[in-house]
Amino acid sequence: MLASASKYALKIVIYLAKNKKSGKIGGKKIAEDLQLSAPFVGKVLQPLAHSGIVKSTKGPHGGFVLASEPNELPLLNIIQIFEGENVFKECLLYSCNCKDHIEEHGEHCRIHEEIAPAREKLLESLRTRTVADFLNNEENNESLNSILDEENSSAFH
Known part of the structure; x- marks a missing residue:
């Protein structure tokens, strides 16, 4: 469900929050510490900086540093930078969002009513959970890592 850029953006932002006291951290150091490709980290950091999630200083x-306090940064804000405003609103059966399906067919798809509550619960969780929730709580870190892990369930690929 989430693109690699979204997953890595979450990891990078949480990393920057955990290392906030270190001051500015270079892209190469971030890539090295997170064991990610430096060019890909650079591509992820650009939209994060452009959107104001992180501050970038050249030279x-x-x-890079986090631009706001971790408790003021919902996970959904980070994900929407890479996935767009309609994240998780795409129909599971058709290649359109739910609103477009209704306009075209006059009704929701056959499984909409079953999926809608789970989708809303996920969105609400991403709206209310902040980066701060993943800084010191090992259980939350494991939970996020299981969601973001490349080898994990195909629901998040």
Whole structure:
């Protein structure tokens, strides 16, 4: 369900929050510490900086820092940068969002009523859970890692 860029953005933002006291951290250091490709980390950091999630400073003493407090940053805000405003609103049976399906067919798809509560619960969780929730709580970190893990269930690929 989530693109790789969204998954890595969450990991990068949580990493920056955990290392906030270190000050600016370069893209290469982030990539090295998270064991990610430096060019891909750079591509993920650009939209994060453009959207104001992180601050970017160029130059020999430059790097990236979180632009706000971790408790003020819902996970959904990060995901929407890469997935768009309609994240999780796409119909599971057809290649359109639910609103478009209704306009075209006059009704929801056959499984909409069953899926809608789960979708809303997921969106609400991503709206209310912040980066701060994943800083010191090992159980939350394991939960997020299981969602983001590349080898995990296909529901998030």
